[in-house]
Structures are given as C-alpha cells and as structure tokens.
Amino acid sequence: MFLRAGHADNADISYDGPTHRNSTHMKTRLFFVCTLLVAKATVAQLSSPANPPNLQVAAPQIVEVRSGALHLKAYFWKPTGPGPFPAVLFNHGSGAADAQHTAGQTMAEGAANLASVFLKHGYAFFYLCRRGQGLSADQAPFMQDLLQREESANGKEARQNLHFKLLTTDHLDDALAGLHFLKTAPGIDPKRIAIVAHSFGGVITLLSGERDAALRAEVTFGAGANSWKVSDELRRRVLDAVGKTSAPIMLIHAANDYDTTPGTAIAAELERLRKPHLLKIYPPLGKSSDDGHNFLYLAISEWEPDVFQFLDANVSP
Numbered sequence: 164m165f166l167r168a169g170h171a172d173n174a175d176i177s178y179d180g181p182t183h184r185n186s187t188h189m190k191t192r193l194f195f196v197c198t199l200l201v202a203k204a205t206v207a208q209l210s211s212p213a214n215p216p217n218l219q220v221a222a223p224q225i226v227e228v229r230s231g232a233l234h235l236k237a238y239f240w241k242p243t244g245p246g247p248f249p250a251v252l253f254n255h256g257s258g259a260a261d262a263q264h265t266a267g268q269t270m271a272e273g274a275a276n277l278a279s280v281f282l283k284h285g286y287a288f289f290y291l292c293r294r295g296q297g298l299s300a301d302q303a304p305f306m307q308d309l310l311q312r313e314e315s316a317n318g319k320e321a322r323q324n325l326h327f328k329l330l331t332t333d334h335l336d337d338a339l340a341g342l343h344f345l346k347t348a349p350g351i352d353p354k355r356i357a358i359v360a361h362s363f364g365g366v367i368t369l370l371s372g373e374r375d376a377a378l379r380a381e382v383t384f385g386a387g388a389n390s391w392k393v394s395d396e397l398r399r400r401v402l403d404a405v406g407k408t409s410a411p412i413m414l415i416h417a418a419n420d421y422d423t424t425p426g427t428a429i430a431a432e433l434e435r436l437r438k439p440h441l442l443k444i445y446p447p448l449g450k451s452s453d454d455g456h457n458f459l460y461l462a463i464s465e466w467e468p469d470v471f472q473f474l475d476a477n478v479s480p
Contacts, residue, residue, distance in 0.1 A: 220279040225298065226348075228291060230340035236298035237291040237341060238271070239348070240278045246350035249379075249478050250287035251357050253277065254338050254364030255296070262296045262305040265361075266457040270297035273460055280463055284471050285479075287351055291341035293334050306334070327396055330366060338367045339374060346377075355379055357410075357478045359470075361459045362388065369401050369429070372408030380477040382413040382470055384459040387425035401425075402432050411439035413473045415466060419447035419455035441473060 274290040294303035314322035360368040365386025430442035
C-alpha cells in the first residue's frame with residue numbers, strides 16, 4: 164500500500180499484494196499515515212560495491228562546510244541544466260573499521276553510487292563528511308575510536324553516554340551546518356530540500372526535523388538499529404523530536420536489520436500524533452544482519468521506486 168504523506172483533501176489509496184482492493188477516494192482533514200510491511204522473502208540480487216548501479220556519474224565538487232571552528236568537506240553533485248534543483252543532504256553512518264569506509268566500500272565509492280541514483284531523478288546530492296570521517300577525517304578523532312577508548316576506560320554505560328552526547332551535539336551540529344550550506348548553495352532551491360540518511364545518520368536526521376520547519380521530507384535507512392534498545396535517553400529524545408517535526412518521514416528497514424523496533428516505534432508515535440509518515444520493512448537481504456543493515460547500499464533497485472515516489476510527492480511539487 165502506498166499513500167502520499169501529507170495533509171490533503173483528496174487522496175488515492177491503492178493496495179497490492181496478497182489482498183487486492185479497489186482504489187478508494189477519501190475526503191478528510193486529518194494527516195494520513197501509512198505503514199507498509201512487505202511479505203518476507205529473500206532478495207535475490209544485491210547491488211554490491213563490486214557491482215554498483217550501471218550509471219556514470221561525473222566527478223563531484225569538493226566543497227568546504229564550516230561547523231564551528233571546523234572545516235568539514237563534502238561531495239556535491241548537481242544535475243545538468245540551469246536549476247534551481249531540489250536537493251538531498253545525505254547523513255552517513257558512524258563508520259566501519261576505519262574512518263574511510265562504510266558498508267564494505269570507501270566513503271567516496273558509497274557517495275558516488277548513491278549520487279548516480281539521485282541525479283538520475285533530478286536531485287542534487289550533497290554527501291557531507293562529518294568530523295573524523297572521510298574527507299573530514301583530519302578535523303577530529305574518528306567517532307568509533309572515541310567510543311572504543313571510552314568503553315575500555317570506563318565501561319559500556321560510559322560508551323553509551325558518549326554516543327548520545329556525540330549524537331546530540333557535535334554530529335548534529337555538523338549535519339545542521341551542512342543543511343545551512345546546502346540552502347545557500349548556487350543552483351539549489353532552498354524550499355525543496357530533503358534529508359536521506361543511514362544508521363547513526365538516520366537518528367541525526369530525525370533530530371534535525373524539529374530544528375528546521377522548512378524541510379520537505381526525511382528518509383531514513385536503519386535509523387537507530389544499533390542503539391535503540393540500549394538507550395532510554397535516545398528513545399525519548401527521538402520520539403520527542405519527531406513529535407515536533409512537520410516534514411513527512413519515511414522509515415526504512417530490511418527485515419533482517421539489527422533491529423526494526425525503531426521504525427515501528429517511531430511510526431506508532433507519528434500515527435498517534437497523526438503526522439505524515441511511511442514505514443516500509445523490506446524482505447530480508449543477504450545472509451546476515453550486517454547485510455540487512457546495509458540495505459541502502461546493497462539493494463538500490465529494491466528501494467529506488469518507493470523512495471522517489473515519496474520524495475517526488477513531497478519535495479518536487
């Protein structure tokens with residue numbers, strides 16, 4: 164089932180899958196909410212770093228973003244043509260084994276693979292490297308190193324406290340700085356900006372919405388899958404933030420993500436508040452929870468139609 168998120172006088176609701184129903188027209192003044200659960204089945208093909216989408220993408224601009232005293236850098240692509248273009252800020256995760264990799268590929272490779280898809284659909288794509296990672300590795304220590312040192316010195320609870328602090332201060336500040344940069348960039352329509360994000364970056368995105376009412380949409384992949392169950396403080400903070408967010412939110416997990424509870428819990432809160440949202444849980448991907456968590460990078464063809472239907476409905480008009 165797909166339903167355009169938003170506040171509307173008329174909406175078409177269409178159903179597919181095992182139980183088919185005719186399209187229904189409804190008139191209402193309520194916010195619509197929609198939850199999609201895809202039947203469990205293994206996705207047959209993966210788009211791996213060794214087999215990225217078969218699209219050519221030009222070299223990006225490398226731009227500098229000021230975040231406090233830091234000089235962050237970002238990959239920036241724009242579609243061909245005069246613009247102004249709708250744009251997507253991408254918030255990456257908290258990192259893999261080192262500061263230059265994510266989901267089994269370099270951050271540069273991951274950024275380019277995603278950019279090709281967004282450019283194809285007419286969106287500028289802005290991949291900000293937050294402090295300590297990728298192009299901004301020289302601006303601060305790598306987050307995973309900080310967390311590991313804190314756990315070694317003071318235990319798991321101290322690690323969780325530092326994780327929450329970095330989430331709600333330094334890394335949120337970086338993301339908001341990137342959003343400000345994008346709004347003022349030549350050729351970008353500041354009234355048509357969305358955020359797309361993965362994992363830790365997805366939680367940052369959910370916290371960003373309450374800080375910027377002009378955002379047109381948020382799309383998160385695996386947001387909070389590693390941290391939701393272990394931090395009451397994080398759960399309360401995120402649920403409070405989404406309650407103050409006006410942008411429609413699309414929450415995505417693969418069924419074999421580390422944890423799909425964040426998506427279902429956030430969707431339930433948004434439904435209670437009658438705020439526009441879309442939850443989609445895709446079939447299990449690959450053979451492990453790592454594969455499921457990296458659904459964004461490994462199964463582009465699976466999510467592409469749904470994500471751009473959501474973005475086009477809420478950003479492009």
